[in-house]
Amino acid sequence: MRLRTPLSAGRATSRVAAPAALVAALVLAAPPSSSLAPPAAQAAKSTAKKKPKRTVEGELTRLRRAGSITLADRRAWRATYRQARAAVRSLPKRSTAARELQGVLDNTEDMARRGRISASLAPSVFLTLQVNRDWWTSRPIPVAGSRPTVPGSPLVWQYYVGEGLQIQWLGTFGLANALGTTTNPEKLAQQQAIGDEALRLASSRAGGPSWQYLFDFGGGAPPWGSGMAQITGMQALTRLAGRTGQAGHRTTALRAVSLVRRAPTSGARYKRPAGDHILLYTFTRMRVLNAFAQSVSGLREVALSTGDAKVGAAYVRAERELRAELPAYDTGRWTRYSLGGANATVSYHVLSRDLVRGLCKALEADAVAFAAGQPVPAGVAPPPAAPYCAAAERYTAYLQRTPNGPGAKARSRAAGGAATAPPPREEPTVGLADGLLQPGPGESPADR
Template identity: 40%
Template sequence: MCSVSAAATAQAAKPPTVAGELKRLAAEGKLTPEAAAADRAIYDDAKATAAKLTGTRKLELGGVVKDLDGMAARGSFATPSRLPALFLTLQRNREYWASQPLLAGGARLSFPGSELVFQLYPGHGLQIQWLATFGKLNGYWTGGKRYDTRAGALLDEALPLATERAGGLAWEYLFPFDGQNPPWVSSLAQGTGLQAMARSATRLQRQADVFPIALRGLGIFETAPPAGVRVPADDGAHYLQYSGLPNLFIINGFVQSLVGLYDFAALTGDPTARALFDAGDVAARKEVPTFDTGAWSLYSRGSSQTESDLGYHKLLRDFLTQLCKRTATIQYCSAAQHFTQYLTVAPVLSVLPRTLTARKTGTLRFKLSKISRITVKVMRGTTVVATMAPGVLGRGTKTLTWTAPKKTGAYSMTVTATDLAGNTASATGEVTVKRRT
């Protein structure tokens, strides 16, 4: 039989649960008994509903419950201001998956009577998409006074959902993403949010109630990951797109966070916001040119270096154009101009001569200037002897495996590349097949 102390130790070793954390917070006076009971009811209802569902509905609602359980177990409930967003997310998923139509991954929607944008992340249900939500608020600002009522309603929903974080406030993402455990934050979403909130508050004459909350949103830009997004870089600071991925530098998110900080500083007159922009500007002036390949743009550097897809290439160009308009900085203006030009320039190809042995597997090689969709034909005279379609390949020297035919002699290899903007080029080179020894 276990001793009392052993049993207590075993109990203490168990990870915290949602129910246990709500009870603890109420007992400590950090959550009212009524709020704790309401959140517990949402949780119990969601679990009971998930148990009755099947297929995709069960998977999605169950995924949200599982994510919430994981956050409780990791101690995330220690920040009570996080609970409103957590339990709103759970409640919305319970409402949706009980009866509403199935959705494609990435689908976005707003619930009746709400301006918040939710997005489906398969396996994790519907989650508040803060970048899309703040983009919507920016859209209302751009659209003019006829959207003022809706902009005010969105502000009223978003402001109370900020969480205490990094010595300030943050609008957090509450689901796992790219290896990050929730909650995590994004400089892209937060920078856009600060911009949108300051714009709307100014138009609606709500500076008194919005600015004090928005100003606290600067905390993540002053704080290192994982709580914040600030990484020292080039005598300044890089602001991470993902707080949980400190070695991944995504340029479009960084540039747009600077646009947001610039506008926020201009509208609020806040010196801290301006200093944060200046620190990012120092780093970005050196960083932006390193994302220009001479033929296309890079999406990321650091732990993963990849070229932009067409959407991200144009998005980066547009963000740089906005930063160029605000600062007239040559690095931003030149990069925006280059990235526009690259949309009309065909790939540059060269086929590297190869000598292969008959009936043996070898490699064919060619060089490619930018990410493109590739097709390859190998011919002997006018006869096609092989066709390969490796799909979309990134820039650099590419290698394809090919088993040479038994006939020796000269063959030609033609590589055709169509870049993501639709520009096409071809190059031909010689492949020699020699006799087996």
Template identity: 40%
Template sequence: MRRTPVVLLLAALLSVGVAVPAWAAQGPSVGAELQRLQKAGELDAATADGYRKTYSSAKSTLKKLSGFRRVQLKAVLANVDATAGGGLFIPSRLRAVFLTLQRNRAWWSASPLPYAGQRVTFAPSQIVWQFYPGQGWQIQWLGTFGKANALWMVKTRDDDLRRLLDEALSLATQRAGGIAFEYLFHFDGGRPPWVSGLAQGTGLSALARGAVRLKDTKYFDAARSALGIFKVPPPAGVLDKTDAGAHYLQYSYARTLHIANGFTQALNGLHDFATLANDDEGHALFAAGEAELRVELPSFDTGAWSLYSRPGVESDLGYHKVLRDFLRGLCDRLTEDETRGAPSSATTSAPSTGGTPAGAVPAAPAPDPKLYCDTAQRFTVDLTTKPVLKLSPPSVLRAKRSGTVRFTLSKVSTVTITAVRRGAVVLRRTARLGRGNHEVGLAPAQAGPLLIAVRAVDLAGNAGAAQATIHVKPAAKKHKGV
């Protein structure tokens, strides 16, 4: 669907009621928190004054804005107020907090209206920002580290890679006994600041690769510090201990939400760091997560499509491909480990263009990659396999009486049900349906044969169909009393 300012305005109107939560409104103000940190010697006067100026400028700009622009900046200010009110102002967090406010004040003052999900950078900065309707512009850490990994693959952009990694580290927050790359906005029920195992894992890959490519161990040190969120449970971290090992959560605020693609990519990042740095703790964290993914992964494979999360949300087309690609990455990494063997000592060398750098050897025996390779291949096949429909028409159906036609569907699809009598369509219904059992109600007006046709088109465009003819009996005669 083409995105337009009108569409975005409608989205914004749904979020006009941006307000500081009651728990934060009762806490200290932004000014009071900055003064507290300055008095404690945790912020120097110039830095504190700079943050005050950014905040007051944003408040002044807000008064001049209306409509869509006002909604976005008001939301960003509300997040800053809530962070202060919740006692969450710590020096390492404030640079990202006030940079976010600064970027939004400048954008909503004069720049064009963006579309939902648009990503930009603000030259000469390398950091990737994304627009979230109702939350303004926010640092997109997954996109930022994805960009870093892309720069690493080019091989001729080392200066840009160094600048990006250095800038990212300057915006990291002290959290969970190390550093973390925090998201500073409300998202899907989570309130800021929260972290993501998916984004942090992608960051581990970028930092470890950068350490080797740029021959600078400070990036190994940073990656080692970034392991913190994988070692502690929510809300500080993303560790969910299990009987098999550990699941690393996609969102630190969603303790029970297991998302397959985020977990897999977190493991890819842990693997890259552990292998390149030959880090014992990294190896242990990867091993615990891989043991759990080996248990969990079959439950994300329906046999016809992938699940995005458990207990049963099917992936959309994009997330199905993302999970397939992340599994391919894990397959490649473990296959390379298996090929090299796993002696007790390890060395590091410059990375290759593949998933795991050439010459780097893991410290422990490599897990069997077959599960991940095979699952990725099945998910590829799913993209060209038509949905399977099984139609169960009623054995008896009478005119002018309600009945039910039941059917099963193998994977999420757009389903159209059509009823035809003597060449004329008497019923047509279309809906997006997930896998499993479904039914449609019928109340035929006349007796005679009724053709029921069901057609399903999956998210990749593959079509399946089934049909059956129901013989509708005449309406039952009414019996008169004596």
């Protein structure tokens, strides 16, 4: 398994569920000790020496013999794999294009060796291989971290150096949510196309449909899942179903809650004394404030809009744990990015402030609805909003304390014009995707 430098990813939400600035802000954190291969991967390599080597073509044959895939799929995917290998040999040695395409081939072959290419995951695996084969043999090198438009695909793809172009599910579902806020027919058609492709590419994990990442990251070997990306996908499909009445999208969204009801490394549910923390990644128990707050907000929305009992129960347990954890992220001067970690960067701090502020308002609205006999998430009396409201006020006050210092202008803008102080120490800005949903040149965050 190749271990890469931690990469960045982005958050996804909608301008309906949170302020527009949040659509461009959320960043997933890289776990510590990213230079170490996970024990599971080490064990797999050790075991591989004793067992017959699994190959990509061999795995396709095995799936075909089991009746899990069609003969046409086996032939098409085998051809894609062979063409990708031939393309690497045809590219100039040590060129960026050769390195990137080889990186995607390495991921594919590594998953095959570990027996991780299932019938449900194969469509995503070979679509990724095909997109990279076509891109690196005919198109210019994109900017690192950028999201080039892939012809014919409604998904968000991102360029991760050394990993090629990869489906960014969090960005994809965030885009779908943003598109759903308009009445533009073309954008609505784009939202529909994303939903349809998400259904086609949903793979089985933790007992239900999931949208998995297919590249090495922070010590996690592909395929791996993200609790926040999964919940954002549930939001996107539920909203689409609400607009179109398509039962398939709603059913898939509700079944997808299984990922946040199962423990890692299969799922993203980390049981704690007060409730459940929804993990950013299925391969690490690192707990991140902004990601957890966004996950709680997303579960609340889906529970309220669908009335589903399992989603409602997941929301109740996650909200209880977030409420219990909240003080531990507060240093008295700033917020921590992750539990027990260093201080957040300014953008993370502001994001956390905005997310807990959003929960403050949402729970206040739930209290009013409950008093009036209207539906509320999980059908139970909503918890008090006060802890979130107070936290949001403290986080804003931290931004406004000192008028001068490094980065004061950026902090001033974040605080709404007040001069601000730098945090005493900041968490490095690394993660499954630093800047995934950051606006591109000439683009505003609202465009997302």
